Amino acid sequence: MTLVLGIDGGGTKTRARVLQGGSEGRLCLLGSGEASGSNPFSVGWEAAQEAIQTATRDAMRQSGQQAIDSAVLAVAGCASEAAGRRLQAWAEEHSLASRVMVVPDTEPVLAEVRPGDTAIGLIAGTGSAALLRRGDGSTEVIGGWGYLIDDGGSGYTLGRDALRHAASAADAANAPDALAKAVLLQAGVDRPEGLKQALYGDSDPRGWAARLARMVLGLAEQGDPAASAIAARGAQSLSVLVKLATERLDDHETPRLLLAGGLLGGSRYYRRRVSELLVADGWTPDRITLAPDAACGCGRLALKC
Numbered sequence: 001m002t003l004v005l006g007i008d009g010g011g012t013k014t015r016a017r018v019l020q021g022g023s024e025g026r027l028c029l030l031g032s033g034e035a036s037g038s039n040p041f042s043v044g045w046e047a048a049q050e051a052i053q054t055a056t057r058d059a060m061r062q063s064g065q066q067a068i069d070s071a072v073l074a075v076a077g078c079a080s081e082a083a084g085r086r087l088q089a090w091a092e093e094h095s096l097a098s099r100v101m102v103v104p105d106t107e108p109v110l111a112e113v114r115p116g117d118t119a120i121g122l123i124a125g126t127g128s129a130a131l132l133r134r135g136d137g138s139t140e141v142i143g144g145w146g147y148l149i150d151d152g153g154s155g156y157t158l159g160r161d162a163l164r165h166a167a168s169a170a171d172a173a174n175a176p177d178a179l180a181k182a183v184l185l186q187a188g189v190d191r192p193e194g195l196k197q198a199l200y201g202d203s204d205p206r207g208w209a210a211r212l213a214r215m216v217l218g219l220a221e222q223g224d225p226a227a228s229a230i231a232a233r234g235a236q237s238l239s240v241l242v243k244l245a246t247e248r249l250d251d252h253e254t255p256r257l258l259l260a261g262g263l264l265g266g267s268r269y270y271r272r273r274v275s276e277l278l279v280a281d282g283w284t285p286d287r288i289t290l291a292p293d294a295a296c297g298c299g300r301l302a303l304k305c
Contacts, residue, residue, distance in 0.1 A: 003069050008294035010126055011204075016035075017032055031062030033059035037076075041083075043207070070100075070101075074297075074298050101302070119133045124261040126155045127144065127151045147160075158216045162212050186215055220269065238274050259290050
C-alpha cells in the first residue's frame with residue numbers, strides 16, 4: 001500500500017489530501033485538510049509553513065495514518081529554485097513524508113493528462129496563468145507574472161477593481177451603489193475612507209482583496225451592472241491567456257482545456273462567462289472541462305516520486 005500526500009497551497013487557501021495508491025494508478029482519498037493561504041511571499045514563511053502543517057495535520061488525522069511514503073507540494077510563490085529548495089528543506093526537516101518533492105503550483109493542473117496528449121490548463125485563483133503541455137511533454141507558462149505586473153482575471157484583480165469602483169464613487173461624491181455597499185460590508189466599515197485601513201492594515205493585502213472576488217461574481221450573476229463589467233473584463237483576460245497558449249501550437253495539435261483554481265473551480269457563473277468567450281474563439285464545449293482537484297493532482301504526482 002502506497003500512501004501519498006498532496007498539498008496545494010494558494011494565496012488564500014491551502015488544501016491537503018492523503019491518498020492511497022491502488023491498481024492501475026487509481027487513488028483513494030483517505031483524508032482532507034484545509035487552512036489559510038500559504039504563499040510565503042504574501043503571508044510570510046512562518047505563516048505559510050503553519051498553514052501547510054495545519055492542513056496536513058487535519059488530513060492525517062482524518063485518514064488515520066501515521067506515515068506517508070511520498071509527498072508533493074505545489075505552493076504559490078515557490079516556483080523559483082531558491083524558494084523551492086527552502087520549502088523542500090523545511091518539509092524534509094518536519095518529516096512530511098519519506099520522499100518530498102516541490103513543484104510549481106501550476107503543475108498539478110495537468111497531472112492527469114496522458115502522455116502524448118496536448119492540453120492547456122487555465123488557472124484563476126488568487127492569481128492567474130495558463131499552462132501549455134505539448135504532446136512531447138514540454139511545458140510553457142503564459143501569464144503568471146504576479147499581481148504587481150499582471151494577474152488578469154484573477155481573484156486579486158476582480159477584488160481590486162471592486163475596491164477601485166467603491167473609491168471612484170466616493171471621490172465623485174456619488175451615493176454607494178450595490179457593489180460599493182457590498183465592498184464596505186465585507187470590509188466591515190461604514191464609510192469608504194475605512195477601506196484603506198481594512199486593506200493596508202491586513203497582514204496580506206493581496207489575499208484580502210482576492211477574497212472580495214466571490215462577492216463580485218455573486219453580484220454579477222444577479223445582474224449588477226458594475227460587478228458584471230468587472231467579471232466580463234476578467235473573463236476576457238483569461239480567454240486571452242488561452243488564445244496566446246493556442247497560438248504556440250502547430251495547426252495539427254488539438255488540445256484539451258482544463259479550468260482550474262479556486263475562482264474558476266468555485267464559480268459556475270465565471271466558468272460560463274469564460275467558456276462563452278472561448279467557444280466564440282472556436283473552442284468546442286466538449287474540449288473544455290473542469291480540472292481535477294489540485295491537491296489530488298499533487299497526490300498523482302507523488303505516486304511517481
